[in-house]
Each structure stands twice: as structure tokens, then as C-alpha cells.
Amino acid sequence: GNSVTQMEGPVTLSEEAFLTINCTYTATGYPxxxxxxxxxxxxxxxxxxxxxxxDKGSNKGFEATYRKETTSFHLExxxxxxSDSAVYFCALRAYSGAxxxxxxxxxxxxxxxxx
Amino acid sequence: xxxxxxxxxxxITATGQRVTLRCSxxxxxxxxxxxxxxxxxxxxxxxxxxxxxxxxxxxILERFSAQQFPDLHSELNxxxxxxxxxxxxxxxxxARDYNYEQYFGPGTRLTVT
Numbered sequence: 001g002n003s004v005t006q007m008e009g010p011v012t013l014s015e016e017a018f019l020t021i022n023c024t025y026t027a028t029g030y031p032x033x034x035x036x037x038x039x040x041x042x043x044x045x046x047x048x049x050x051x052x053x054x055d056k057g058s059n060k061g062f063e064a065t066y067r068k069e070t071t072s073f074h075l076e077x078x079x080x081x082x083s084d085s086a087v088y089f090c091a092l093r094a095y096s097g098a099x100x101x102x103x104x105x106x107x108x109x110x111x112x113x114x115x
Numbered sequence: 116x117x118x119x120x121x122x123x124x125x126x127i128t129a130t131g132q133r134v135t136l137r138c139s140x141x142x143x144x145x146x147x148x149x150x151x152x153x154x155x156x157x158x159x160x161x162x163x164x165x166x167x168x169x170x171x172x173x174x175i176l177e178r179f180s181a182q183q184f185p186d187l188h189s190e191l192n193x194x195x196x197x198x199x200x201x202x203x204x205x206x207x208x209x210a211r212d213y214n215y216e217q218y219f220g221p222g223t224r225l226t227v228t
Binding site: 036042043044045046049089096100102104105107108 | 117157165170173205207217218220222
């Protein structure tokens, strides 16, 4: 079946530090890959996505590249801010039959950025 | 604001009880998904409806059921509640049932005491 593995948290960084959150996946076929962010007390928001190999998704200074050869989709940001403190989820979307595409999530990585 | 609304925001109930969670999808979206987020299991897909019909099932317990009404809102019914059912329940919607982006609601936090 499909699965997503992302690095365990929590991750604590100082403001302006470089961020990497590792994500690898297992899937049949050609999944689309996503990073979602969940701020405290809120629902999930789509941060960025990539739909095919070598695509780079980017948004708000975050970026991730779909690497088919290493089945990875690592999230990076060059300089984090306190406002980036949240839980980050890596996810894949793959066909699950009967015309349905399902999202499979990693367990989430909590990021805390301190001033 | 994703455009997906969920009520209630919080729910506290006792073991053995039954509750109903409600979700209104974004305007025009035909597909609704339900997810459970708990500390030990993470975020898990429960069930999907498309235009009133069940389309896919995930890790949904037999004590749980859902439906989607003609106006496209959806309800998730949880019965014979156990302590372990305490979790955040999210609803998401997408335009169609294939390969469209899902937009998540703010969630309903269920506490079973």
C-alpha cells in the first residue's frame, strides 16, 4: 500500500536558520506529492505540491522537489521566521480505484522557531 | 479561510453516546472526505462521498457512518463512543472525485469522557 515517512519532530530552530524536513514515500503508480501546514488550532492548509518527477513546488519561501529516483520530497526553507512555527505534513495522492484518489499523510513534524 | 465549514467546533460527550458532526463543502465542490487526527494514529482517511454516494472507505470503524445529502453537506455519525475516539475530525472537499485538490475545514474536536 501507499505510505509516507517523514522525519520525527519536534524541530526547534532559531529565526533565520535553514530548514529541512525529510519526507520519503512508497506508492504504486505516479502519485502527486504535497506539503500541508497546520497552524495551532486550525485545519490543514496546502503549502505546496508537485505532480510529476523533477517538479519543484514552492510557496512562501518553502520549496520541495519531487525526486522519483530517491522517492523523496524534502521540504526546505532558507530562512525561517517565528510565524513558520506549525506542524508540517507530507502527503501523497494516488489512485485507489473506483475513480477515487486518496491522500495518505505522514505523521507530521512540529516546527518551533524561536526569536 | 478554505470555504469548508464544520460544526460544532468542540464536542464533549460520555462513553457509549452517539454524536453527529457536520460539514459543509466549498461552494460547487461535489466530493467530501472525512479524516481523523489523533496523537497515536496521526491523520487517517475515514471515508469519501461524491455527489451523494459513497466513493471510498479508509480506516473507518463499523460504529462510524457518514452520509452526504442532496445539498452536498455531509454528516459523520459516531456511535457507542469509546475513550479512544477522542480526536480531531476534519472534513475536506474537492471539486470532483478524481485528482482535484482537497480543501480542509477547521475541524471538530471530540472529547469522550
